[in-house]
Amino acid sequence: MTTLARSGKKATEPLRPEPAAIIDVITETPDIKTFRVVFDDPEVMEIFSFLPGQIGQLSVLGAGESTFAISSAPSRRDCFEFSVMKAGVVTSALHELTAGDRIAVRAPMGCAFPTDEWKGRNIVLVGGGIGMAPLRSLLLHLLDHRGDYGDITLVYGARTPGAATPGTGLTGKHALTSASLPPSTPPAPAGMAASDWSLQFSRKKRHHRITPSP
Numbered sequence: 001m002t003t004l005a006r007s008g009k010k011a012t013e014p015l016r017p018e019p020a021a022i023i024d025v026i027t028e029t030p031d032i033k034t035f036r037v038v039f040d041d042p043e044v045m046e047i048f049s050f051l052p053g054q055i056g057q058l059s060v061l062g063a064g065e066s067t068f069a070i071s072s073a074p075s076r077r078d079c080f081e082f083s084v085m086k087a088g089v090v091t092s093a094l095h096e097l098t099a100g101d102r103i104a105v106r107a108p109m110g111c112a113f114p115t116d117e118w119k120g121r122n123i124v125l126v127g128g129g130i131g132m133a134p135l136r137s138l139l140l141h142l143l144d145h146r147g148d149y150g151d152i153t154l155v156y157g158a159r160t161p162g163a164a165t166p167g168t169g170l171t172g173k174h175a176l177t178s179a180s181l182p183p184s185t186p187p188a189p190a191g192m193a194a195s196d197w198s199l200q201f202s203r204k205k206r207h208h209r210i211t212p213s214p
C-alpha cells in the first residue's frame with residue numbers, strides 16, 4: 001500500500017473508512033454500474049488524490065466491504081468513480097444503491113502504474129470487461145498528459161459486441177475493437193474535456209476490428 005498520493009492532515013489515514021455519498025450511477029451493462037462518489041468531508045475531498053491503478057475499499061452498511069479499482073481520471077477533482085460488476089453479496093447491494101445513498105470508502109490503496117517511467121514510449125493497453133476499470137483510469141491519465149507519450153493503443157474486448165466497454169465511451173459495435181490514439185490527435189473543441197475528445201476521435205478514425213474469442 002502506498003500513501004504517496006495523499007497529502008495534508010489526513011495523508012496517513014487511507015485505512016480509515018470515510019463517509020461518502022453516491023452522487024450518480026451510470027448503468028454500463030446489465031451487470032456493470034459505474035458509481036460517482038464524493039466524500040462527506042470537504043477537506044478530505046480536497047486533499048484526496050490517487051494514481052492510476054490504485055484501489056478503494058467500498059463498504060455498504062449491512063452488506064460488507066469489497067475491493068474496487070478507482071476507474072476515474074486522477075485529474076478529476078469533483079468526484080471519483082468505481083465501475084462494479086455484480087458478483088455476490090456486496091456488489092449486489094451496491095447495485096441497489098442510487099444517487100444520494102451513503103457508503104464508506106477507504107482509499108487510496110495499492111500500487112500504481114509506473115506512468116513516469118513510460119514517458120516518451122509507445123504504450124499498448126490490453127484489457128477486457130470489468131478489467132477495463134483500472135485501465136480506464138490509466139487511459140484517461142495518459143490522455144490528460146498526451147504529449148508525454150508516443151502512440152497509445154488500446155486493445156479491449158467485451159462479452160458481446162453489443163455490450164458497452166465500461167466507461168471508455170467505446171460502445172456497441174466498437175466493443176470488440178482496438179483503438180490507436182496517435183500523438184497527433186487534434187485539440188479538443190472548446191468546452192469538451194480532452195479525454196472525451198480523444199476517445200471520440202479514436203472512435204471515428206482509428207478502430208480496427210479484432211477477432212473475438214469463441
Ligand SMILES: Cc1cc2nc3c(=O)[nH]c(=O)nc-3n(C[C@H](O)[C@H](O)[C@H](O)COP(=O)(O)OP(=O)(O)OC[C@H]3O[C@@H](n4cnc5c(N)ncnc54)[C@H](O)[C@@H]3O)c2cc1C
Nearest residue numbers: 055066067068069083084085087088089090091092130133
Ligand atoms: C485488487 C482488486 C481490484 C478489483 N477491482 C474491481 C473493480 O474495479 N470492479 C469490480 O467489479 N470488481 C473488482 N474486483 C473484484 C471485486 O472485489 C469482487 O467482485 C467483489 O469483492 C465481490 O464481492 P461480493 O460480496 O459481491 O461477492 P461475494 O459474495 O464475495 O461472491 C464472490 C463470488 O463468489 C461466489 N460465491 C459466494 N459465496 C459462494 C459459495 N458459498 N459457494 C460458491 N460460490 C460462492 C459468488 O457467486 C460470486 O461469484 C477487484 C478485486 C481485487 C482483488
